[in-house]
Amino acid sequence: MKKVLLLSVSTMLLLSSCVTKRQFTDLQAKQKETQDLLNSATVKLNSCLEDRAAATAKVGVLESQVSDLRKNNDNLQILSAKGASSIEKTLESIKEKELKISRLQEAVTKKDSITLALVTSLKREVGINDPDIEVSVEKGVVFISIADKLLFQSGSYTVTAKAKEILAKVAKVINSKPNFEAMIEGHTDSRSYQKGLLLDNWDLSVKRATSVVRILQSYDVSPTQLVAAGRSSYTPLVDNDTAANRARNRRTRVILLPKIDQFYEMIEKEMKNLEAGQ
Template identity: 75%
Template sequence: MKKLLLLCLSTTLLLSSCVSKKQFTDLEAKHKETQDLLNSTTVKLNSCIADKSAATARAEALEERIEDLRKSNDNLQVLSAKGASNIEKTLESIKEKDLKITRLQDALTKKDSVTLALVTSFKREVGINDPDIEVNVEKGVVFISIADKLLFKSGSYNVTSKAKEVLAKVAKVVNSKPDFECMVEGHTDSVPYKKDPLLDNWDLSVKRSTSIIRVLQTLDVNPSRLIAAGRSSHVPLVDNDTAENRSKNRRTRIVVLPKIDQFYDMIEKEMKNLEAGGN
């Protein structure tokens, strides 16, 4: 551009020496017009350069934004995949818990069914109308509570003949359920007992238990299914403050324990699994 300007000036000087005044004036006007055009073009060029710089900056910013969006989109896809996987795992966990709960309910239902069938059998065989014989369920366990006046004479651990009739009915039910065990619990009142060879109420309660067990064994109950236990006077039904109450507390309980360990084991296992899953 400088060369062009010098050329114009040189031309002007050259022409001014060999052209008329009118021609010089026309050339001078033409030169001014060219100079104005040059200035205008320069301004526009600078403006274009500035616009280009701004546009380049915007383009770079947009490219950075696009890259950020692309990375965000990739992250979202990863998160979406993880989210879908987590949802799938959660649904699978819920299904597993539902299955465990169902199995748990089935086990409890079966256990309740076994208990109900056992109670019905005992009530039918032993006789529900006798006030001195109680068939009941306590904490999920079936038991027969027999008043001592049906089993023993006062202060004795020898089983009476009438007791053998009752125990024969018990043995019949027990023998029909080979998966059951029987724990025979002896209970006394609080009146201290001491009669050789027994030392106290503990001895008496256990001795009465073993006497019942020996009778059940003679009635073909497998001895491996029998458990002897004595509770002395420490688990009374009522206060030992009257003769009538003491009579109620002197009793023998035959606790029937179904061998359904597999159900209990499963229940405990499933409960632990559920707790572990909740944590």
Template identity: 65%
Template sequence: MRKVILALSVVAALATTSCGTKKKLAACEAKNKEIQDLLNTATVKLNTCLSEKEALNSQIDYLKKNNNDLINNMGNMTTLTTQGAQNIEKALESMKEKDLKISRLQDALTKKDSVTLALVTSLKKEVGISDPDIQVNVEKGVVFISIADKLLFKSGSYLVSDRAKEVLGKVAKVVNSKPTFECMVEGHTDNVPYKSNGILLDNWDLSVKRATSIVRVLTELGVQPKQLIAAGRGEFIPLVDNLTSDNRQTNRRTRIVVMPKIDEFYEMIEKEMKTLSQK
């Protein structure tokens, strides 16, 4: 009987122990599941954070690159701005120099025009513009004295008349007052063919001979030979057509051109340019 009771006691104890273990096991399994859920949640959050971190790192790298580019661009812009300011300053200086050069050249031209105007006034006063056969005018800064051939020569002749010498004496007086000026004498004819006399062949020869005759008279009147130029233009530069007698008479003329020496004028300009370059 005791053995039976002992056996039943052992069985009861085992049953009781088994029930307690199952409860603990169930509790452990529940706890394990909870921990596993937490671990899974933490893993998901960790992966999310890692992804966000990678995206942030990429964004940071992008921002750093942009920042560096901006810094470099600011440096370039500063360089460009400085360079631009220097270029503008140089351009302004160049403009000032050009304006000064233009002003100097204008002054030189004004001086030349003043001399020309004074020369015209003297010529008109001395020669007398009341005579319709004598014209004094200015074209492009050069003084022209045009004298009809009927005052100077007989038809077909290159011998200077006494009346012409009186007129040329007045011209010589003005030219002598301008020793640095040049005086070019141009002979012009109409288009009527010249009858050759064995010495002169045509109108061109006649115009040249008339020019040299005038030049010789001017030298006799005191004009320096080095100031004089003789030129024959023949019939090739008429003032009007040669269809009428009056028109042909108009075209038969001697033109005296009084002008500053071109090389002296350029020397005057060069002098002004050198003066500018030294400033």
């Protein structure tokens, strides 16, 4: 996501089942912190890989020398106990380093593996062939974008019957991933909106998000996995200069991601182990 998530605090007092600005900001901060830690881990991993390549080359030379010495009985006597011990220690050190690298690689790639499995599951469970439903992956996070016309009538935040069928499939996927969070984002176009208690597009986008959250919860999705958020018109996909473009910008996104705290703890543990030389 290219821009900071924006939430309306004042208007959300009128809405129920919606996250506070502070909760949403904390979630975004944790996600950024995790991404920064992942980048740091990747740098360390690349450094370790370079060290391993150099050490492996050194071992190749040493092993070749040992092989030559063993072919010559006279030269075998030159290979002292100290030299043999040094080679054994070098081999042992490389094995330990390879184990560290393997553990770090597992930590870094685990999230991507989970994401790939989730995308496969989503494409199977959700009507991905529908052009109004898009599944994408950005920075290890899965996004399901559902066009506004599939979910709501114009200017309404009441979920349509057809949308409930789609959300039932999304709920099934979320329920199969209890360690994932699902953030529901409402997006509008840039045209001004005001109706009843809804003052503007902020209100409309948040209200649509909470409507989807309630539908998902009715399909037994745990409320502890759900986050409702409104983005108003401030993160458009395209310019709002034509009716077709405005239709593209009116959408609801379901964002599926591993719980940030769990992933952060996993990476932090591996980083500490690497620094401690374990």
